[in-house]
Amino acid sequence: MTEKHIHTPLTDEVVRTLRAGDRVRITGVVYTARDAAHKRLCQLLDAGEPLPFDLQGQIVYYTGPTPAPPGRPIGSCGPTTSYRMDPYTPRLLAQGLQGVIGKGRRSQAVIDALRARPGVYFSAEGGCGALLANYVKSSEIVAFPELGAEAVRRLEVDGFPAEVFCDCRGNIYSPYL
Amino acid sequence: MSVRELDAARLTDAVARLYVRACLRLPPYVEDRLRAFGNPYIVENFEKNGDIPLCQDTGMAAVYLEVGQDVHIAGSIPDAVDAGVRRAVREGYLRASIVADPLRRTNTGDNTPACLYTDIVPGGQVKVTVAPRGFGCENKARIAMLTPADGLEGVKAFVLETARLAVPDACPPVTVGVGLGGNFDRAAYLSKKAVLRQGPNPDPFYAALEAELYGQMEKFALGVNILAAPTHIAGLPCAVSIGCHSLRWASEVL
Numbered sequence: 001m002t003e004k005h006i007h008t009p010l011t012d013e014v015v016r017t018l019r020a021g022d023r024v025r026i027t028g029v030v031y032t033a034r035d036a037a038h039k040r041l042c043q044l045l046d047a048g049e050p051l052p053f054d055l056q057g058q059i060v061y062y063t064g065p066t067p068a069p070p071g072r073p074i075g076s077c078g079p080t081t082s083y084r085m086d087p088y089t090p091r092l093l094a095q096g097l098q099g100v101i102g103k104g105r106r107s108q109a110v111i112d113a114l115r116a117r118p119g120v121y122f123s124a125e126g127g128c129g130a131l132l133a134n135y136v137k138s139s140e141i142v143a144f145p146e147l148g149a150e151a152v153r154r155l156e157v158d159g160f161p162a163e164v165f166c167d168c169r170g171n172i173y174s175p176y177l
Numbered sequence: 178m179s180v181r182e183l184d185a186a187r188l189t190d191a192v193a194r195l196y197v198r199a200c201l202r203l204p205p206y207v208e209d210r211l212r213a214f215g216n217p218y219i220v221e222n223f224e225k226n227g228d229i230p231l232c233q234d235t236g237m238a239a240v241y242l243e244v245g246q247d248v249h250i251a252g253s254i255p256d257a258v259d260a261g262v263r264r265a266v267r268e269g270y271l272r273a274s275i276v277a278d279p280l281r282r283t284n285t286g287d288n289t290p291a292c293l294y295t296d297i298v299p300g301g302q303v304k305v306t307v308a309p310r311g312f313g314c315e316n317k318a319r320i321a322m323l324t325p326a327d328g329l330e331g332v333k334a335f336v337l338e339t340a341r342l343a344v345p346d347a348c349p350p351v352t353v354g355v356g357l358g359g360n361f362d363r364a365a366y367l368s369k370k371a372v373l374r375q376g377p378n379p380d381p382f383y384a385a386l387e388a389e390l391y392g393q394m395e396k397f398a399l400g401v402n403i404l405a406a407p408t409h410i411a412g413l414p415c416a417v418s419i420g421c422h423s424l425r426w427a428s429e430v431l
Binding site for chain 2: 125126174
């Protein structure tokens with residue numbers, strides 16, 4: 001199957017070319033955030049305070065990596081299950097976020113929010129954190145360092161493999177559904 | 178009968194060693210099943226891995242101790258086990274994923290405490306098993322307090338429904354562990370033990386049921402393992418645990 005190579009930040013034009021089931025390779029910057037960081041980001045929005053990074057066109061990767069051993073930029077860093085972020089995702093999409101990477105199903109509210117944005121939900125291969133670490137070239141904590149593995153990290157990725165689970169038209173693809 | 182003395186420090190050493198090993202290397206029989214399943218990413222993940230955990234979720238450390246009744250362990254067993262977890266996390270670059278309280282949610286920073294299970298068994302040895310449990314699959318476990326009238330058909334329906342709800346959120350291909358009977362907590366415990374069962378079911382009745390259920394899950398499962406136990410005349414507890422494809426565990430006998 002052919003792969004689509006895409007670069008971050010995303011644009012509406014690029015997002016509209018992506019179809020559920022497409023295999024992609026992602027290059028550029030992605031930001032990590034999972035449960036605790038999502039909660040903190042939404043608390044900042046509640047308080048009317050600025051977010052620690054600009055969400056416009058960005059991709060958030062749901063992962064909490066293991067500590068980097070000496071000589072590596074990051075430890076194991078596969079996707080965590082996405083549905084736990086469902087309560088927060090529409091709000092971040094409304095703030096400019098345009099792509100997310102995780103694994104598993106999403107709520108109808110997230111699917112609807114992806115259509116409205118337009119945005120895209122990618123699925124990375126679950127349980128393959130050792131393999132996926134090879135596509136991460138650098139990692140730097142940019143927010144909430146006190147959250148440890150759940151801190152927000154800015155990752156530079158090169159050819160990171162994923163597939164489109166939910167496109168901006170509301171189509172869904174998974175080999176297991 | 179003489180009592181064998183065992184220093185708790187040996188437990189610490191074993192837990193530390195087994196926890197790191199389990200996170201980096203799958204049991205060979207699991208690798209064989211995954212090769213047969215054929216997802217190339219998964220095979221590459223374990224075949225080319227050297228020094229980092231196979232999955233970033235290095236889990237809650239479930240530690241099973243089968244303690245021979247002729248052994249005396251000098252020192253605190255829970256403290257020794259947690260010391261092993263702490264060392265594994267530090268030396269093996271594992272992830273600290275445990276919060277001290279489910280609602281207040283402060284990370285303990287060293288992945289302690291372990292979930293410790295102890296069984297008293299005959300003999301003079303201690304068997305230590307460390308099974309890191311990631312929560313992608315843990316969150317997909319379910320239990321039903323079925324009734325005797327629900328019977329075999331009720332069990333089949335609940336197991337299938339649970340497995341279908343589990344993927345793709347829990348990483349397929351999954352191993353489905355079923356704990357039948359006992360009471361509420363016993364069924365849950367058995368379902369976890371069932372996930373880790375390596376060989377075939379010795380009971381032909383359950384072996385056939387496993388085969389039948391697996392026949393409806395081949396697209397996303399490696400197998401179905403059932404452990405059954407005596408239960409009450411009023412009940413049919415049915416717990417289902419999901420093991421993700423990173424079916425990690427390691428054991429040794431002290």
